[in-house]
Amino acid sequence: MHLRAETLADIPHVRRVTEAAFGREDEARLVDRLRAESPDAISVVADIDGELAGHVMLSPMRAPEGAMGLAPVSVRPDLHGKGVGTALVTEALDRARAAGWKGVFVLGDPPYYARFGFHTQTARGYASSYSGPFLMGLELEAGALSGEGALSYARAFDDLAE
Numbered sequence: 275m276h277l278r279a280e281t282l283a284d285i286p287h288v289r290r291v292t293e294a295a296f297g298r299e300d301e302a303r304l305v306d307r308l309r310a311e312s313p314d315a316i317s318v319v320a321d322i323d324g325e326l327a328g329h330v331m332l333s334p335m336r337a338p339e340g341a342m343g344l345a346p347v348s349v350r351p352d353l354h355g356k357g358v359g360t361a362l363v364t365e366a367l368d369r370a371r372a373a374g375w376k377g378v379f380v381l382g383d384p385p386y387y388a389r390f391g392f393h394t395q396t397a398r399g400y401a402s403s404y405s406g407p408f409l410m411g412l413e414l415e416a417g418a419l420s421g422e423g424a425l426s427y428a429r430a431f432d433d434l435a436e
């Protein structure tokens with residue numbers, strides 16, 4: 275498996291894998307909107323023997339400053355449970371840390387995201403409509419998410435259907 279930054283040629287394949295993973299088009303459209311909205315987004319693909327196996331996106335949040343939102347993560351359904359998702363998220367977080375981002379938020383399953391160091395406790399100071407048991411934070415820089423305030427994802431998320 276080769277983990278690398280998404281290229282222009284990957285875009286239609288990312289769309290296909292995202293639709294297949296979620297069984298609907300909403301998240302694929304979200305990826306397209308995030309890419310258009312956020313030049314600093316980190317978009318990583320997993321390539322297995324020249325075929326796109328999965329994709330993850332990190333996009334700059336409107337608040338707090340220096341934070342990114344992790345979403346969506348998509349792995350081709352026939353490859354689930356083989357470590358592709360874990361490898362993608364780990365790589366994206368490493369890239370965000372190297373680029374100087376301070377923290378990452380994710381809305382998801384706590385047992386799954388705990389393996390990367392995400393905790394609901396870390397997000398507790400940040401208020402949003404997503405607050406609750408599924409909102410988690412990860413500090414890429416010690417103490418970066420110890421404050422409090424509003425939490426606001428990139429605009430593209432505003433249009434995501436529930």
Ligand SMILES: CC(C)(COP(=O)(O)OP(=O)(O)OC[C@H]1O[C@@H](n2cnc3c(N)ncnc32)[C@H](O)[C@@H]1OP(=O)(O)O)[C@@H](O)C(=O)NCCC(=O)NCCS
Binds near residue numbers: 346347356360
């Ligand atoms: C979630 C997803 C990205 C995981 O990718 P993957 O390559 O199958 O994951 P890995 O092989 O690295 O890890 C497998 C682990 O994830 C867990 N897992 C898989 N899907 C999960 C889900 N929806 N919720 C919670 N845990 C999940 C498995 O139980 C397994 O746990 P274990 O390691 O303790 O046995 C993939 O299943 C997927 O594309 N799902 C559909 C889209 C989605 O729900 N994305 C996440 C929200 S943005």
